[in-house]
Amino acid sequence: MSTRAWPIRRTSRPTRARADRRELAGFAAVGLLAYAADLALFTWLRGPAGLDPLTAKGISFVAGCSVAYAGNALGTYRHARVKGLRAYAVFCAVNLAGAVVQLLCLTLSHYGLGLTSQRADTVSGAGVGMALATVLRFWGTRTLVFRTEGRVGSWTG
Known part of the structure; x- marks a missing residue:
């Protein structure tokens, strides 16, 4: 069984590899936009707005x-069969799990290690935490939310 982003019938390994690279590139591009917004x-919330780090991270x-x-x-997985509100709910759950990873990194750094500067909060929450959470989000997004028929580990809900 393959882990393609969209249905491709009996193709060669190079064709599947190209499809997988396109999926990863699309996911990465969307992720970069989302990362920039976050x-x-x-x-801004942590600096000029003066919010505490956990509230700022929750809102972002x-x-x-x-x-x-x-x-x-609308982009990367536009060819996948999506089940409306249910898919959005699963997407939110996957991203919430990623957010927990980010918040744990921020909490450990800020409160556990005493690294309380804005720079330290940004590195731990939006740097290290985001990198670890991205691995979890990619797996969850492709296997649980935007699934294709026949994908190993896909969610059938």
Whole structure:
């Protein structure tokens, strides 16, 4: 069984590899846009707006998640069969799991290690946390939300 982003019938390995690269590139492009929205809003909320780091990260997460869903649904996975509100709910759950990873990184750095500067908060929450969460989000998005028939590990709900 293959893990393609869209249905491709009996193709050669090079063709499947190209499809997988296109999926990864599309996911990465959407992710960069979502990351930019998240980072810009987090930085503004943490700095000029003066919010605490966890509240700022929570708000910026919602903005980044919305950008990611729209980009993936309309772009990267536009050929996948999506089940409306159910797919959006699963997408939110996958991204919430990613947000927990980010918040844990931020919490550990800020409160556990005492690294309380805006720069340290940005590196831990929007840098290290985002990188770890991205791996989880890619897996969840492609296997649980925007699935294709026959994909190994796909969600059938």
